[in-house]
Each structure stands twice: as structure tokens, then as C-alpha cells.
Amino acid sequence: NWATIFSQVYYDKVEESIRLETAGIPVPKWISLREDEIPDLSGFSDFVVVKPAASACGAMVRIMRRNRVRWRDLGAEKMRCDNRSLIVQEYIHTGPWPTSYRVATVFGEPVYMFRAVADRTRRPFDTMLKGSLFFDGRTIVSSGKGCIMDEEVPDDVIQMGVHVHRAFPDEPFIAADIIREHETGKLFVLEANTSGWSFLNTAPIGEKLKREFRIDFVKQFNAPKAMARGIYSHLCGPCFCREEASING
Numbered sequence: 428n429w430a431t432i433f434s435q436v437y438y439d440k441v442e443e444s445i446r447l448e449t450a451g452i453p454v455p456k457w458i459s460l461r462e463d464e465i466p467d468l469s470g471f472s473d474f475v476v477v478k479p480a481a482s483a484c485g486a487m488v489r490i491m492r493r494n495r496v497r498w499r500d501l502g503a504e505k506m507r508c509d510n511r512s513l514i515v516q517e518y519i520h521t522g523p524w525p526t527s528y529r530v531a532t533v534f535g536e537p538v539y540m541f542r543a544v545a546d547r548t549r550r551p552f553d554t555m556l557k558g559s560l561f562f563d564g565r566t567i568v569s570s571g572k573g574c575i576m577d578e579e580v581p582d583d584v585i586q587m588g589v590h591v592h593r594a595f596p597d598e599p600f601i602a603a604d605i606i607r608e609h610e611t612g613k614l615f616v617l618e619a620n621t622s623g624w625s626f627l628n629t630a631p632i633g634e635k636l637k638r639e640f641r642i643d644f645v646k647q648f649n650a651p652k653a654m655a656r657g658i659y660s661h662l663c664g665p666c667f668c669r670e671e672a673s674i675n676g
Contacts, residue, residue: 433599433658435623439480440514443594443619450594452587455615456517458499468493468497471517473558476567480512490518490567492559516617518567522609523551525569527617528580531586531602531625536657537588539581539627539644541636546573576640578647587614599658600626 438446441459448454459480460466468475471493496515504611513650521527524591525545531538545566552561570576584605591603602625626634628650646649 428441429653435599436597436621437619437623438595438619439512440478440618441480441512443621444514445495447591447616447619450590452591452594453613453615454516454643455519455617458515460496460509460515464497464498466496466515468496468515471515474518474562476516476518477513478516480514484613490562500581516572519606519615520554520609521569521606524549525567527569528584528605528607529602529625530580530585530586530591530605531600531627532588532592532606533600533654534657534661535589536593536660537648537669538626538653538657540578540585540588540648541640541642541644542569542579544575544577545569545571547575548573576636576642578642581614584614587616591616591619595621599623599661602626 444454451610455476456471458466458468459532460477466662473493474490475493475496476488477491477496498513500511524547527543528540529543530540531658549566554561584607587605588603592598592601595601597620600623602620604620606615606617607613608615624630627636627644
């Protein structure tokens with residue numbers, strides 16, 4: 428069992444962001460915020476995304492005016508550890524309905540992917556609106572209730588997911604959440620989901636998503652063989668023996 432041979436280390440969102448930046452992976456501008464700190468967001472746009480550093484499943488994600496951001500206890504029921512820090516990220520507009528991509532890899536070898544688009548029955552974002560009216564009644568989480576998931580994942584997004592594993596070369600499994608800025612087309616990595624709990628190929632939630640959206644996560648990349656290739660590459664040397672492709676062109 429490959430999971431018994433390698434150990435998976437969990438990093439919170441702040442630790443992930445540091446590692447991603449160090450590896451040259453594009454991430455939204457961000458800062459961490461601890462209790463009793465007053466954040467300096469002078470270099471950010473008017474609206475930012477605030478979330479616990481240790482939350483999961485899109486839990487407790489907030490969009491806020493930058494001048495209103497203060498630390499607060501957002502609750503721990505979905506947190507992975509006792510870390511009470513928040514992470515504040517620049518808001519990246521991904522289109523009329525929030526859209527994100529997931530690319531999961533085993534030692535840099537893709538094993539599953541999907542695109543998530545927020546509930547299209549909700550009002551779309553209207554770029555003609557300004558300030559709080561732009562966000563009024565709209566979700567910024569692409570994978571929430573009513574969303575759609577499909578396999579429309581462009582090649583450059585898949586390649587970005589492969590690059591993400593450079594930041595965590597000794598972690599067996601990474602599930603990178605990636606977005607594309609609507610206006611520029613630039614890719615950003617939101618987080619790497621290093622916990623290992625996002626392995627949809629065998630998890631019950633993977634079966635649920637397969638039934639609901641008709642996505643076979645095992646067949647996409649022939650997951651068993653892809654995992655074997657990733658593990659073999661890792662054991663034989665650097666896990667990125669593939670030819671490097673430039674990020675964002």
C-alpha cells in the first residue's frame with residue numbers, strides 16, 4: 428500500500444502560500460493575520476478574500492472591504508488544527524460565475540482533475556456595478572451548493588497543477604486549486620490541499636461526485652498507472668523529470 432510507505436504532511440494555507448511563492452508559483456497577493464494584529468492592506472484592492480488559515484471545503488470564506496478587515500474567531504468546527512490565524516488574499520475575478528479548477532497529482536503525476544462553476548441560477552457578477560453592489564447576493568465560492576463540475580480543464584491549468592508539486596517535492600499527494608483571472612487570463616494557485624483528504628479517486632465523496640456529475644476520476648489519467656509513474660519517478664530521483672513548460676506563457 429503506497430500510503431503506508433510515504434507520509435503526508437499537512438500545511439495550513441499560510442504555510443502553503445509561503446512554499447508556493449518560494450517555488451515561483453503565482454498566488455494572489457496575500458498576508459496572514461493573527462489575533463490582536465491590525466493588517467496593513469494599503470497595497471490591496473478595495474475588496475479582499477478572508478478565510479481561516481486552517482479551514483477546508485470552502486468553509487468560512489468571506490469577501491470584505493479591505494478597511495474593515497480585522498481578526499476574528501470564525502469558528503473551529505471545520506478547521507484542521509488549532510491554528511486561529513486568518514489569511515487575507517487579493518480578490519481575483521474569474522468571470523460572471525466564480526470558476527475554479529482542481530488538479531491533483533501524486534509526486535507530480537496528474538491523477539484527477541475537474542472544473543467547478545458556481546450555481547448559474549444565481550445572479551452573475553456584473554462588472555458595471557461598483558463596490559458592494561458588485562458582490563451583493565453573490566457567492567465567490569465556485570464549488571458550493573448548486574455548482575456544476577465537469578472535465579473542461581485546459582492543458583495550461585493541468586501543467587500548472589504539475590508545477591505546484593515543485594513546492595512540496597516530498598509530499599505524495601497534492602490537490603491544487605487554480606483560478607484564471609477573467610480579464611488577463613493569468614493563472615493563480617489558491618491552495619495546494621496538502622492534507623491528503625482530497626484523494627477523490629478512492630474517497631466516498633469521489634463516488635458521490637461521479638454519480639452527480641458523471642465524472643470518473645479513476646479513468647481520467649488511468650489513476651493506478653499514473654500513481655505508479657509518480658511513485659517510481661520519486662524513488663528514482665527528482666520527481667519532475669518531465670520537460671519544464673513556462674508558467675503563464
